[in-house]
Amino acid sequence: MREQFLCSLKSKFFKMEPVISVRSATIYHDETAHEVMKDISFDIAQNEFVYLIGKTGSGKSSILRTLYADLPFKKGSIKVVDYAIHKIKRKEVPYLRRKLGIIFQDFELLTDRTVKENLFFVMRATGWKKESQMLEKVNSLLEQVGLSGTLNKMPHQLSGGEQQRLAIARALINDPEIILADEPTGNLDPTVARDILNLFVKINQSGTAVLMATHQHSFLKFHPSRVLYCEEHGIKDISKGQIIERMLLQKNN
Structure with missing residues (x-):
């Protein structure tokens, strides 16, 4: 009985594979052979919230596109939710x-x-069939992202923040293991951007990992979390304090 209990604990707590595992990877800017990062390695755990921060052109979007197999990948190894990229x-x-x-x-x-x-x-493109089940899921998602009552509205009738909430609802349709968000608040004013950040935090707290590429360092003040910093063709795990130091250096230079 005791052995079964210990096995259960081990299964629950010690066999959780990273949702993303990157080893000695070279990241390309686009379909050409132009390299933006070399020999990068990092893991993202299940249920983890991680910021991907760096200057424009530092490779943030290229990393995300590589993770969802939208860019060629040749050097190193990447594993994303059990798929070897x-x-x-x-x-x-x-x-x-x-x-x-x-x-x-x-x-x-x-x-x-x-x-x-x-x-x-x-939903239809990913195998959903029964409209009653689809509608039930849609209503649940819209409530989750704060869009109840918008079912029959057109996108142009929504504000920028509401359109991004709809995009988030779309991303949640199939209960993903991780959200990959590429500058999701870049076109929004600061107040709305913070609301969207809070929504991502809520999603993360419900059990979904989040990797968010952003240039908005201020988010760390509202929701401190792990940071992967893109610079000098590489990537580093750094602390909130180090981010603030870098911001001050950039401002003074």
Whole structure:
């Protein structure tokens, strides 16, 4: 009995694989052979909230695109939710992305479809069949992201913050293991940006890992968390204090 209990504890607490594991990886800027990062390594644990911070052009977006298999990857190894990116086949990519929630700065909504149809479009593409179940899920998601009552609105009838909330709802459709967010507040005013940050924190607290690329260092004041800092063709784990020091140095130079 005691052995079964110990095995249960071990299974629950000691066998949690990182949701992302990167080893000695070279990251490319685009489909060309231009390298933006070399020999980078890091892990992201299940349920972890991580900021990806760096100057424009430092490789933040390229890292995210590599993680969801949108850019070529040749050197090193990357494992994302049980998929080896360095070995992944083209036909496997859609199945990888179903386990991820991908969020962009510019929302990428279908402007000619309602809120409901924006979400239904993704659901149908990822295998949902019964409309009653789809509608139940959509209503639940809209409530979760603070968009109750917008089911039949068009995207242009929503504010920028509301459009990003819709994009977040879309990313949550298939209960992803991790959210990959690329400058999700870049087009929003500071107050709305903070509201969106709070939504990501809430999502993380419910059990979903979050990797957020951002240039907004001020977020660390409102929600301190781990930072991966992109610089000099590499990536470093740094503390909140080190971020503040770097900001002051940049301001004084």
